[in-house]
Amino acid sequence: MEKKLVPDYIENLEVYQAGKPIDELARERGLTRITKLASNENPLGPSPFAIKEMTNALWDVHRYPDMFAHELKSALSSLYNLKPQNIILGNGSEGIMGYIVRAFLQPGEEVVTSENTFIGFLILAKSVGANLIQVPRRSDYKYDVEAMAKKINENTKVVYIANPDNPTGTYITKEEFDFLMKYVPKHTIVILDEAYFEFAQSQWDYPDSMNYRYDNVITLRTFSKAYGISGVRCGYGFGHDYLIGNLHKVKLPFEPGLIAQKGALGALKDYPHLVRTIQNNTEQFQELFSYLNSHGFKTIPSVTNFITIKTGSEEASLYLYNQLLNHGVIIRPLRANLMPDHVRISIGTKDEMLHFYEAMNQVLPGYLEKYGALR
Ligand SMILES: Cc1ncc(COP(=O)(O)O)c(C=O)c1O
Structure with a gap:
């Protein structure tokens, strides 16, 4: 049998897809106010x-x-x-x-x-x-x-x-x-x-x-x-x-x-920076959890710095993702995780979450008309 340059198990791999970088969105859409809630990072920044x-x-x-x-x-x-x-x-x-x-x-x-x-x-x-x-x-x-x-x-x-x-x-x-x-x-x-x-x-x-x-x-x-x-x-x-x-x-x-x-x-x-980080996460997590549930999204109970919701279809996930991008908010669609009917939202600072809620309030009427709430 002919020897291969690259083994099949490498050839068949897909390159890891990271959350969309802020600079990339700024370049693509000429936006200046951007909030990234896509990679479960610390929104307070480094100590x-x-x-x-x-x-x-x-x-x-x-x-x-x-x-x-x-x-x-x-x-x-x-x-x-x-x-x-x-x-x-x-x-x-x-x-x-x-x-x-x-x-x-x-x-x-x-x-x-x-x-x-x-x-x-x-x-x-x-x-x-x-x-x-x-x-x-x-x-x-x-x-x-x-x-x-x-x-x-x-x-x-x-x-x-x-x-x-x-x-x-x-x-x-x-x-x-x-x-x-x-x-x-x-x-x-x-x-x-x-x-x-x-x-x-x-x-x-x-x-x-x-x-x-x-x-x-x-x-x-x-x-x-x-x-x-x-x-x-x-x-x-x-x-x-x-x-x-x-x-x-x-x-x-x-x-x-x-x-x-x-x-x-x-x-x-x-240590105080770590405590502040966890405190911010607890507060903003609770608000996001309530917001998502009160707007009819099915949330997965999470003990982390992100919440994943079920949208019901890949089309709905991509719609939400792309519409939020238009408003400068980056979340994470989960197709690569083979959960295309879900999206993940990382917890940000209070200001970042306000940006997210503002954007969602703009996007939601169109989203709900197209895809409805899941429950
Ligand atoms: C479960 C899990 N493990 C590991 C990592 C990678 O972390 P690190 O930046 O330390 O490589 C991540 C990052 O998203 C993760 O979610």
Whole structure:
């Protein structure tokens, strides 16, 4: 058989689609007032501490950064009461997912996860030729852990759980996590992707992975969401020395870069900024939830910094998305997540949400006439 230049599993991949950047919309439509509610970022911006650390670090960018990121690992060690050898850093938590698939997944091995979950991981798993087993969700949009447990077998190398999940905002409970772990063999790695941990941790039945000590679980967290520095790319992972040690063997040595390491250190120092971030999220979340429900949208219960709604069809989703773009508001249609009849709205500041409500009030009459409310 003829040898191929590019393997089928790469050729068949689709490039990740990010939320529309503000500059792009400004260029396309000549708009000046733009609100981006499309990528679950921190609307308050970075902490001034992070900005100061990053600005100071600019003078040192002719040097490679500390490949062991001693300072940042020490700060994380104290915060979580862990040893530095249990910590890995990367270019965002997605960077660490890249190391995980590179180190542990081989072509043909199976990854068990839920349908419509975080696309970034699904693309990475496919990129090494893994076989994705995506279990359908329950009707309430939650991961179906019972069905997932049934799919775990000898050939399962990774179980991926985004907890809370993106794009639905749902989470698996302590009870569900305990149940699922009973079916996971020792040779299977469980990735607990806790990118939205800071928003979800107050739920009494949320399984904070720091309270568990499984040798085959890797926790991933990030500075991109509640800590507000997604632009410089810094994420972190926790796990057993053996797993973390092996991940370091495939890690690119100078990730994350100097500015990212310093930004993360600054962000960690500013606890009040984190509190303000969560407070803003709680307040604006409640208002958005009420607004959407009172206007007849079916909302998915979320414990994150975004709300996903059912529009009922891809056409309705794209109509809403495009009409809001005309008013300078960017939300996220979910076709790439195979949820084309849904859209996702990130929580913004009070002013940004006012912009969203103003735009919605303009768009809604036309939308409802065409597509009606769902209930
Ligand atoms: C569930 C989940 N995991 C990981 C990420 C990626 O985060 P990072 O910026 O740390 O790579 C995201 C970003 O949207 C996410 O939603």
